Amino acid sequence: MGVAEPAAGLSAPPSFAGMVAPPAVGDVSIVIPVLDEERWLPRLLDSIAAQTVAAAEVIVVDAGSSDATVAVARARGATVVEGGGLPGVSRNLGAERARSEWLLFLDADVRLPPTAVEVMLSQMERRRLDAASTAFAPDGDRVLVDLQHRLSSWYFRASSRMGWPHSIGAFLFVRRELHRRIGGFDTGVTVAEDQEYVVRLSRVGRYRFARRPVVEIAQRRFDDHGFWKMSLKWLAIEVHRMLLGEIRHDRFGYFR
Template structure:
């Protein structure tokens, strides 16, 4: 028997991308999954667009960790699936997830592919997926799913402004390696394209290294958003 699934979508100013994701998930919802959108203070129509397509639309202070924890607090599923609003999901990926959930894993994530048609973006997606398979650490773009009981026992996401996905992964992998699923989820390449592909890659590597060396997530978040240097 497939356990009940709650899909939690943190969103902020995603009126353009979110309807595509909710359309991808409409069949899953029709099959009994719960869709929860947590709006972090959008200035556009994100929340209004979500209302007819989700089971719950919540309001939260901004910050992915806070938004995802808010969604998890009201979720009723046996499993929680955290999906970013700028993600697109194929029917094949959803079917793969349902088959794996029937095996009752502790947690897992998907491979990821970046939108856009350049070879460099395709290569970056492959590198992200390979790195995750080798390290057992997942990024939020990879659609982390986790047994709700285990998520609650760990206290959910740490309330930090960046690296919340890495921090949770490190705690989860102490209990079990993640299930690594394909087909890949498609995530927006807008940040890479806006700031430069390899410049963004180098920034992310530097931020991760700084985090592993003990840098404050608040300082890293300022750097990620274009704030003052570390």
């Protein structure tokens, strides 16, 4: 019986009888912008370590944390880049350091299912994509928050198919060369920079909002601000983009 070849874009280390082979390594650099994320970062890094296809590198871009965020990142083997700012700024800094063909942008408060990297690499090859985002679900059990996330995922997928691409910056998989080609994230966009990014990206590459993997994201904004206030803020941001264009001011106070 022949030995199966590793999937395209993956390198498989040798296995030895009586030993469990480590996972294949994908040509993927993970970039995580952070600011005081010592509570959430460990669970994300643990979920990255548990992937069936490992990332080649994990780059944590710190915007000046005053807690143990940097120590947590280094203790788990991540490369730390200092000097970040708003998420778009930090993602661009991380991408500049990345060496892999693919970039996976994550937020610190998400948790990946074990097959997330493997599933994305497979989809990119099978569907000949250059970039993709994916569905997301809250980590709590609040019915309204769960429904809101399901509706948002449906809306992002439907609008992307109809020619107005949407993404979730908490999980954004993109070919590094395409990221460089469009000049990365527009650092002048203060809110919904991930949405503006995929609009430009889709003009020069193939982008899709996928059904899987479903990524778990903390519902902390809803806990901190309340369901209706947070939902109305998201709606106001979307209406602003529709009627007035991308957001280049801080009147929403989204990252305060």
